[in-house]
Amino acid sequence: MLNKSQIRYCLDIFESMYPDAECELNHTNPFELLVAVVLSAQATDALVNKVTPDLFAKYKRPEDYVNVPLEELQNDIKRIGLFRNKAKNIKKLSETLLEKYDGEVPPTKEQLESLAGVGRKTANVVASVAFDEPAIAVDTHVERVSKRLGICRWKDSVLEVEKTLMRKVPVDEWSVTHHRMIFFGRYHCKAQRPSCEECPLLSLCREGQKRMKKKEKTS
DNA sequence: AACTCGGGGCA
DNA sequence: TGCCCAGAGTT
Numbered sequence: 676m677l678n679k680s681q682i683r684y685c686l687d688i689f690e691s692m693y694p695d696a697e698c699e700l701n702h703t704n705p706f707e708l709l710v711a712v713v714l715s716a717q718a719t720d721a722l723v724n725k726v727t728p729d730l731f732a733k734y735k736r737p738e739d740y741v742n743v744p745l746e747e748l749q750n751d752i753k754r755i756g757l758f759r760n761k762a763k764n765i766k767k768l769s770e771t772l773l774e775k776y777d778g779e780v781p782p783t784k785e786q787l788e789s790l791a792g793v794g795r796k797t798a799n800v801v802a803s804v805a806f807d808e809p810a811i812a813v814d815t816h817v818e819r820v821s822k823r824l825g826i827c828r829w830k831d832s833v834l835e836v837e838k839t840l841m842r843k844v845p846v847d848e849w850s851v852t853h854h855r856m857i858f859f860g861r862y863h864c865k866a867q868r869p870s871c872e873e874c875p876l877l878s879l880c881r882e883g884q885k886r887m888k889k890k891e892k893t894s
Numbered sequence: 895a896a897c898t899c900g901g902g903g904c905a
Numbered sequence: 906t907g908c909c910c911a912g913a914g915t916t
Binding site for chain 2: 759
């Protein structure tokens with residue numbers, strides 16, 4: 676397991692690699708962000724961004740999603756996967772916003788997570804990006820990077836990974852770190868064929884060391 | 895913990 | 906073709 680100064684080193688490398696990392700889902704207000712993040716589950720941001728311009732032109736407020744027939748909304752988002760459930764969730768979530776929150780998106784993680792189609796990850800993203808609340812959303816990239824480097828244990832659950840990161844990363848860097856680790860995981864520390872040879876963190880990376888040794892043997 | 899929903903992108 | 910993707914809900 677990495678100690679605090681080693682993790683500090685990782686965070687500084689992440690910053691030097693991706694200084695401006697931020698949420699890539701297009702949005703102009705919290706409600707649009709919430710809808711975009713719900714749509715982005717198991718889909719790429721690029722695909723979601725192709726759909727949202729037309730979608731947000733047609734649907735501006737929760738009422739618009741509540742009043743439209745389910746089939747019509749499903750058709751409007753069908754290019755994105757899992758559209759049947761996502762359409763239902765967005766309608767239900769919009770009803771909840773009107774009933775409980777005066778049509779506004781609530782700012783806390785707990786309130787967000789109680790909405791239909793919103794899990795811990797989505798709640799963390801919306802809270803941090805839209806409301807500047809400190810949060811670390813652990814997705815597959817963050818989980819993989821944390822485990823490979825040795826920031827957390829291999830067998831840790833997603834929730835344990837999040838807790839560990841919250842304990843070891845300064846709170847004012849939580850949100851930024853989340854996005855930087857996603858970039859690092861997506862473009863560098865990839866699930867398949869990570870480019871360990873050129874990695875600036877190789878010297879302290881548990882998995883990287885293992886992979887390099889393996890490569891020496893086979894070559 | 896495993897399973898399902900799911901079209902798009904890429905090799 | 907086959908495999909993966911910035912997940913959540915149900916069993």
